[in-house]
Amino acid sequence: MMMFIFEYAPIAMFLLLLLLLFLGVPIAFSLAFVGVFFALIMWGIDSTSLLTSAVWGVMNNFTLLAIPLFILMSVLLEKTNIIADLFDSVYKWSGGLRGGLAIAAIVVGAIIGAISGVVAAGVIGLGLIALPQMMKYKYNENLSLGSIMAGGTLGQIIPPSLNMVVYGAITGVSVSSLFAAGLGAGFLLIFLFIIYILIRAYHREDMAPALAKEDRATFKEKVESLRSIALPLLLIIIVLGSIFTGIATPTEGAAVGVFGTILIGFGTKRLDWKKTKEAIHESTKMTGMVGWILIGAAAFSAVFSGVGGNQFVSEMAQLAPGGKWGVLFFSLAFIILLGMFLETMALIMLAAPIISPIIVNAGFDPLWWAVVFMVVLQMAFLTPPFGFAIFYLKSAVGAKVGIDKIYRATIPFITIQLIATIILILFPILAVWLPNLLNK
Incomplete structure (x- = not known):
């Protein structure tokens, strides 16, 4: 028995x-x-x-110290209303395009991801700020909801990403190299999302109309709006630059990011001691949850x-037809299946120690696989029934939008993420060109 x-x-x-x-x-x-x-x-x-x-x-694990620091950085940014400024600036420049507000959601989601690395901040922030604007200008609901979730989840692949920190700590892959590789994959996803939005918008005029001429910003207003994103962009450059150049470890880079966010907040008078204490309290609760x-x-x-689960999965992978490619597609299917039910950090903790050694033993580059893993993990945020981005957005919109509509809105963007995964498999250089360049 x-x-x-x-x-x-x-x-x-x-x-x-x-x-x-x-x-x-x-x-x-x-x-x-x-x-x-x-x-x-x-x-x-x-x-x-x-x-x-x-x-x-x-x-x-010392590397995991970056997690509470990046969470604190994210909450501090939320308190300073920088997300609203970012969206305002980007949509002033893109409002003349069909689909411009949806494109702004993608771009701002990427910037938020590069500042904080926390997906919840991106999805909820865009849900509160971008969705009312899209509804005002009669954007298609599916496109609006999908672009917000897709843009908000870019914090998963655009460094500094909390999940990249966890993956690096668990598998031994350099977090700095993974951050650099994530930029290439992130730009690929941004490009594919924007192309999709433009195709939908220009195929049907009522899908995502351009802003009326009287609602568009003047060139002077566009230039002035850049002031609001100058300091956040400088913060991104300092944090990622210090990590990529080897001046700071990811943990030290996170500390630099927190310090820079506090300086920006107090320097622009958007942050005070009361908000700072609230941010520390909220980030402590989030860190406890993580x-x-x-x-x-x-x-x-x-x-x-201990009960032989790793060996069981490894044997299942080896039985897949097609040699190392069979192993790869079995591994992808395994992660996608788990992603339908598990929170992403739990998914990394469970799947990475099992699947990553199998992939490396099959002859694949561990850094390339780490990037592919992260792209598939981003898909998990959107995949029903337990995709966390779905519930983040639902919490932001409340009873205004039914959960069934949010589920449907994920389908095109999940498809795009699958396409991105296939492109990275066919052209692995897209994932590793930047870390290879920096390591020369």
Whole structure:
């Protein structure tokens, strides 16, 4: 009986996890419960040493110190209303185009991602600021909702990304190189999103009309609007420049970003001590949530590995037809499937230690695979039923938009992300050209 349980434990662990998620149990506690439950069944009370060792190994990782710093940076930026200024500036320049407001959402989402690396800030901020403007000018609802979610989730692939920090810490891939590689993939996605919006807008005039001439900004107003994005862009250059050039580690770069955000906030008189204390309080709560997810995922992963789960998945991959390409497409399908149900950090903690060694052993470049992993992970934010960007946007729009409409709006942009993944597979140089250049 015990041998039977052990043999099918990896499958049973995932089935129990999915059951708990469908019952509404938070992801962190679902992961922790499944890990502890199966550890006690398989090895009894002696399993506590395995669990504590796994959790301590994750929480004692220096690279992960960047997470609370980037979260604090994101919340501080939200308090200064920089997102509203960014959108105002970009849409003044793009308003004369059909689809200009949707393009502005994509561009501003990328800039927010490059400043904070937190997806929630991008999706919620754009949902509150950009969506009312699109509705005012009678944009197609599907296009409006989809562009906000697509733009907001660019913080997943545009550095500095919290998920890149976690992936690098778990797999040993250089976070600095991953940040640099993420820029190439990010620009590819931005380009594809904008091309799609323009095709839809110019195919049907009522899909995303250009602003009326009387509503468009004058050239003087356009130039003046650039003042609002000068300091945030300078902050991006300082943070990413210090990391790419090796002056600072990602953790130190995050600290520089927090300091720079505070200087911008107080220098422009948009930040005071009250808002700063509120930001610290909110970021502490968010960091605690992330910490519990990492703890739960570490417990689950340790037990899953202990019952032979890693070997089980590896053998499944090896059975896929097509050699190393079969292994690659099995791995992508595995991540996409998990992404429908799991929060992205939990997905990294579970999938990266299992799948990444399989891919590297098949002969693929670990940095290239890390970028492909991140693009697929971005897709997970949009993939029903548990895509987190869907629920971030729902929390921003409230009862104004039904969840079914938000689900439908994700479909074209998920398709574009699949196309981007295929392009990166066919032309891997697009993912690694910048880190290769910087390492010369």
